[in-house]
Amino acid sequence: MYCLLKLAPLFLALAVCHGWLFDNFVEKQTELDEIALWPLPQKFQSSDAAFKLSHASFQIVHSKQSSAGPSCSLLENAFRRYFEYIFGDMKKHEKSRKKMYDSDLAELQVWITSADPECDGYPSLRTDESYELSVDQPSAVLKAANVWGALRAVCHGWLFDNFVEKQTELDEIALWPLPQKFQSSDAAFKLSHASFQIVHSKQSSAGPSCSLLENAFRRYFEYIFGDMKKHEKSRKKMYDSDLAELQVWITSADPECDGYPSLRTDESYELSVDQPSAVLKAANVWGALRGLETFSQLVYEDDYGVNNINKTEISDFPRFAHRGILLDSSRHFLPLKVILANLGAYHPFTHVYTPSDVKMVIEFARMRGIRVIPEFDTPGHTQSWGNGMKDLLTPCYSGSSPSGSFGPVNPILNSSYDFMTQFFKEISTVFPDAYIHLGGDEVDFSCWKSNPDVQKFMAEQGFGTDYSKLESFYIQKLLDIVASTNKGYMVWQEVFDNGVKLNADTVVEVWMGNKMEEELQNVTGAGFTTILSAPWYLDYISYGQDWQRYYKVEPLNFPGTDAQKKLVIGGEACLWGEYVDATNLSPRLWPRASAVAERLWSDKNVTDVGKAYTRLVQHRCRMVKRGIPAEPLFVGHCRQEYKGL
Numbered sequence: 136m137y138c139l140l141k142l143a144p145l146f147l148a149l150a151v152c153h154g155w156l157f158d159n160f161v162e163k164q165t166e167l168d169e170i171a172l173w174p175l176p177q178k179f180q181s182s183d184a185a186f187k188l189s190h191a192s193f194q195i196v197h198s199k200q201s202s203a204g205p206s207c208s209l210l211e212n213a214f215r216r217y218f219e220y221i222f223g224d225m226k227k228h229e230k231s232r233k234k235m236y237d238s239d240l241a242e243l244q245v246w247i248t249s250a251d252p253e254c255d256g257y258p259s260l261r262t263d264e265s266y267e268l269s270v271d272q273p274s275a276v277l278k279a280a281n282v283w284g285a286l287r288a289v290c291h292g293w294l295f296d297n298f299v300e301k302q303t304e305l306d307e308i309a310l311w312p313l314p315q316k317f318q319s320s321d322a323a324f325k326l327s328h329a330s331f332q333i334v335h336s337k338q339s340s341a342g343p344s345c346s347l348l349e350n351a352f353r354r355y356f357e358y359i360f361g362d363m364k365k366h367e368k369s370r371k372k373m374y375d376s377d378l379a380e381l382q383v384w385i386t387s388a389d390p391e392c393d394g395y396p397s398l399r400t401d402e403s404y405e406l407s408v409d410q411p412s413a414v415l416k417a418a419n420v421w422g423a424l425r426g427l428e429t430f431s432q433l434v435y436e437d438d439y440g441v442n443n444i445n446k447t448e449i450s451d452f453p454r455f456a457h458r459g460i461l462l463d464s465s466r467h468f469l470p471l472k473v474i475l476a477n478l479g480a481y482h483p484f485t486h487v488y489t490p491s492d493v494k495m496v497i498e499f500a501r502m503r504g505i506r507v508i509p510e511f512d513t514p515g516h517t518q519s520w521g522n523g524m525k526d527l528l529t530p531c532y533s534g535s536s537p538s539g540s541f542g543p544v545n546p547i548l549n550s551s552y553d554f555m556t557q558f559f560k561e562i563s564t565v566f567p568d569a570y571i572h573l574g575g576d577e578v579d580f581s582c583w584k585s586n587p588d589v590q591k592f593m594a595e596q597g598f599g600t601d602y603s604k605l606e607s608f609y610i611q612k613l614l615d616i617v618a619s620t621n622k623g624y625m626v627w628q629e630v631f632d633n634g635v636k637l638n639a640d641t642v643v644e645v646w647m648g649n650k651m652e653e654e655l656q657n658v659t660g661a662g663f664t665t666i667l668s669a670p671w672y673l674d675y676i677s678y679g680q681d682w683q684r685y686y687k688v689e690p691l692n693f694p695g696t697d698a699q700k701k702l703v704i705g706g707e708a709c710l711w712g713e714y715v716d717a718t719n720l721s722p723r724l725w726p727r728a729s730a731v732a733e734r735l736w737s738d739k740n741v742t743d744v745g746k747a748y749t750r751l752v753q754h755r756c757r758m759v760k761r762g763i764p765a766e767p768l769f770v771g772h773c774r775q776e777y778k779g780l
Contacts, residue, residue: 171750172432173311174733175741176451181308181319186239186272186408188434188444190222190360191327192376195352195430196383197335197342198244198276198414203385204335207254207392209282209347209420210245210383212502213427214333216354218381220761221434222328222442223361238376239324240408240444243275243430244336245285245383245423246416249401252385253281253419254345257395257567258504260704264402264736265452266417266426270319270433270445271409274378277426277449278405279417281387282341282348283396286424286504287736288314288404288415288451309753310432312733313741314451319433322446324377324410326434328360333427336382336414341390347420347502348383348392355427358761359434360442374441381413381430383423391419395567396506398704403452406430408444424504425451432757455690457666457705458735460728461510462720464712493565508625509566512574513555514544514609524554529589531582542582546609547592556616563620570642571617575635576627578606607635614638625666631658645669646709652693659699667706671731673724674711680768682751683744686730691739705735725765726755 172179195214197204205211258264266279266288279285308319333352335342343349396402404417404426415426429451434444497507513520521528521541526548528541545551562571580602583589589605598604610630617624618638625642626635632654637643642664645654651669658665670688675681685708691700708731710724729751733741741747748768756773758765 171309171311171753172313172317173729173750173754174737175313176310176317176449177315177738178450179314179317181317181447182321184320184322185443185445186322186324187377188240188324188326188442189238189374189376190331190442191329191374193238193240193326193331193378194242194380195333195355195427196242196244196380196412197339198246198382198384198416199337200386201245201247201336201339201384201416202250202387203247203252203254203282203341203345203348203383203390203420203423204339205343205345205349207252207282207335207341207345207348207385207390207420208350209254209345209392209502210285210341210385210423211345211349211352212347212354213286213351213424214348214381214383215350215352215356216358217427217431218333218356218359219361220355220358220431222326222359237374238326238331238378239272239322240378240410240413241274241376242332242379242412243277243381243406243408244412244414245381245426246276246278246336246405246414247281247285247339247341247385247387247390247418247423248278248416249280249387249418250340251387251389251391251419252341252417252423253283253387253389253391253394253400253421254341254347254385255393256391256400256419256421257397257501258283258400258402258421258506259397259569260456261398262396262400262402262421262456263418263452264422264425265315266404266406266422266450267316268314268406268426268429268447268449268451269408270413270447271407272322272324272446273410273412275381275406275408275413275430275444275447277407277415277430279422279426280401280403281417281419281421282385282391282423283400283402283419283421283425283504284404284452285383285415285417285422285426286428287402287422287453288406288426288429288449308433309750310429311729311750311754312736314429314449315738316450319445319447323443325374326378326442326444327374327376331376331378332380334380334382336384339383339385340388341385341392341420345390345392345420348423350502351424351427355431358431377410378413378444379411381415384414384416385419385423386416387418391421395501396421396504397569398456406449408433408447421504453736454738455705455735458732459707461707461709490565506568507566508568508570508572509562510572510574512576513613514546515578516574517544526550527554529582529586532585532587543578544609546605547589552612552616555613559617559620563622570623570625572625573613573617574627575610575630603633607633610635628654631663637663642666655693656695659695659702663702665703667703668709671706671708673708673727674715682727682730682768685727686734686744686747688734721764722766725758725763726751726768729754
């Protein structure tokens with residue numbers, strides 16, 4: 136998953152892990168095939184054996200074998216997040232008068248298998264997000280090569296919460312996205328906030344010094360059990376957890392606690408839930424984060440307010456490495472409080488993102504296993520740039536006189552390239568990701584055509600009247616500038632279509648809906664890595680359940696060899712900002728973007744729209760419970776609405 140950040144004009148794409156900010160189940164789950172995992176895992180097997188989970192006794196911990204441990208802050212934070220996602224507001228538990236119960240599962244053990252759990256790293260296109268999750272007594276076990284796979288298992292895609300109703304049939308577990316392999320039974324274990332813990336396993340290469348995991352442990356604990364202050368005030372009788380803990384086991388020598396996710400990041404994980412402890416196993420912190428999300432989604436609350444989790448085994452990994460969201464902050468400025476949900480500050484008068492703001496976004500994303508990729512679209516879409524840099528834009532002419540308006544970047548002046556050299560040199564030091572998106576789309580040639588100096592330059596270069604050659608001239612120089620910063624680059628498809636000479640490692644983004652299959656065939660046929668966004672423009676609003684259209688897309692449905700299809704590394708949902716700002720961004724984005732999330736994570740054969748709807752409805756309620764104003768899919772309600780949530 137990744138974030139695309141575009142400045143001046145600035146676009147921010149937040150790929151929020153696996154599904155992107157959700158909450159808990161709505162209706163009583165009575166059939167296991169209705170388990171609302173989203174996106175659907177590649178392999179998923181469950182049974183009717185159910186285990187109770189108690190917030191008082193259940194824990195998410197590092198397994199003893201894990202290469203990650205308490206020092207892996209990424210996993211620690213994830214453990215806390217998903218504990219709360221599973222059990223909800225801990226303060227409510229403390230005030231509750233309900234009788235406490237023991238967990239049938241003591242813990243979820245997170246096992247990172249790689250020597251480097253990547254606790255301090257960043258996810259990338261090469262990240263291994265696979266994981267295996269096993270839920271059975273005495274402990275559940277989440278196994279992943281790294282923290283990214285573990286995050287996918289525990290979050291199963293991006294920030295979720297706990298079940299509402301008692302799950303008596305595993306097909307009702309609403310995991311989203313659906314894991315690759317998922318086996319569950321009706322054996323249920325109670326989880327108690329008073330005794331359950333998310334911990335580093337003894338074997339984990341990560342430990343308490345890994346702030347990424349430590350923060351994650353806290354987040355997920357609260358996701359599972361809710362506000363702990365409410366639990367403290369509750370008069371409910373405490374109960375013991377059947378599961379003592381979730382052990383998070385990072386298997387790699389380097390858990391990547393201080394790293395950044397990348398395209399090569401291993402996001403796989405394995406999760407086993409059984410007594411006495413659940414185990415989450417991942418190679419690094421990124422896999423562990425994914426596993427924590429999945430674990431949090433497995434926890435549900437029964438009719439008596441008791442948190443339970445069923446005996447489960449999960450092995451999970453993403454189908455595609457690149458799973459993104461593009462947010463447009465050029466047409467409407469998006470304050471940090473919107474980008475970060477509830478954290479950050481912005482400059483309401485200047486509408487400027489400072490370097491510290493950008494660093495905040497990058498670190499906030501890193502802690503959740505999200506990449507941040509900046510996009511600076513030139514030579515078009517640059518009107519705002521002209522106010523800060525004299526002579527950067529091309530003067531337009533009306534007849535023989537300047538009209539007073541300006542067009543794209545002026546491609547005939549050396550000063551334009553001097554500016555770009557300084558600009559991208561600075562940008563390359565701010566953004567740690569290996570890629571920068573350079574845009575290159577929708578260049579209007581009319582201003583260039585009107586300018587006599589440009590016309591003269593065209594003649595001198597032998598371009599005739601073919602202004603696409605002038606665009607290619609500019610783009611080629613820009614690519615050379617960016618290459619000198621040791622960054623790879625992404626471009627929109629027009630750059631490829633216009634015959635610009637591209638480096639072999641260029642990533643081409645296909646966004647035009649007409650002849651999409653032909654474009655994919657041509658780009659991959661030329662040997663270029665490709666990401667797809669054409670079918671997932673979320674700003675195109677239509678009546679009805681348009682999420683189904685996004686869900687039905689098969690990214691590899693184009694003529695081509697197996698080698699060509701391997702060059703498609705994923706896709707992204709784009710939300711352009713002509714009619715979107717801070718007031719309506721979230722409901723327009725969610726849960727429609729979740730459909731794209733499952734398509735890019737789960738197995739190719741997970742295509743049943745009816746079953747997906749059941750899970751996505753529950754998934755949307757998770758979002759609402761977590762404070763994300765996600766729009767409804769259709770007529771219905773969320774169970775928590777009756778609790779005043």
